[in-house]
Amino acid sequence: MSKYDTLWAYFRNKREPEIKLSFxxxxxxxxxxxxxxxxxxxxxxxxxxxxxxxxxLKSQYVVFNRID
Known part of the structure; x- marks a missing residue:
């Protein structure tokens, strides 16, 4: 079990090509x-x-991209 499992679960049903989340x-x-x-x-x-x-780190966000 990963300490980020809850965050990964957020992506389970997502289909957007790009998701930008602030820290x-x-x-x-x-x-x-x-x-x-x-x-x-x-x-x-x-x-x-x-x-x-x-x-x-400066703007405090992470960009996630969907893998096709």
């Missing part, structure tokens, strides 16, 4: 703040059909 929205969905470990866990998202395409 605050991710915290609200996942119940935890993003930390450096996110870089290791992000590969788990492939199971749900998405990949992380951009992480902006």
């Amino acid at each position: 605050a929205k991710i915290k609200k969905i996942a119940g935890i703040e993003l930390d450096h470990s996110f870089l290791s866990y992000k590969k788990e998202l492939l199971t749900y059909g998405y990949t992380v395409s951009k992480i902006s």
Whole structure:
């Protein structure tokens, strides 16, 4: 079980080609703040059909793209 399972579940029924989430929205969905470990866990998202395409520390958002 991953600490980001709740966040990954958010993507389960999504079909949008791109989803941009702020760090605050991710915290609200996942119940935890993003930390450096996110870089290791992000590969788990492939199971749900998405990949992380951009992480902006300055603007505090993450862009997720659908895998076709």
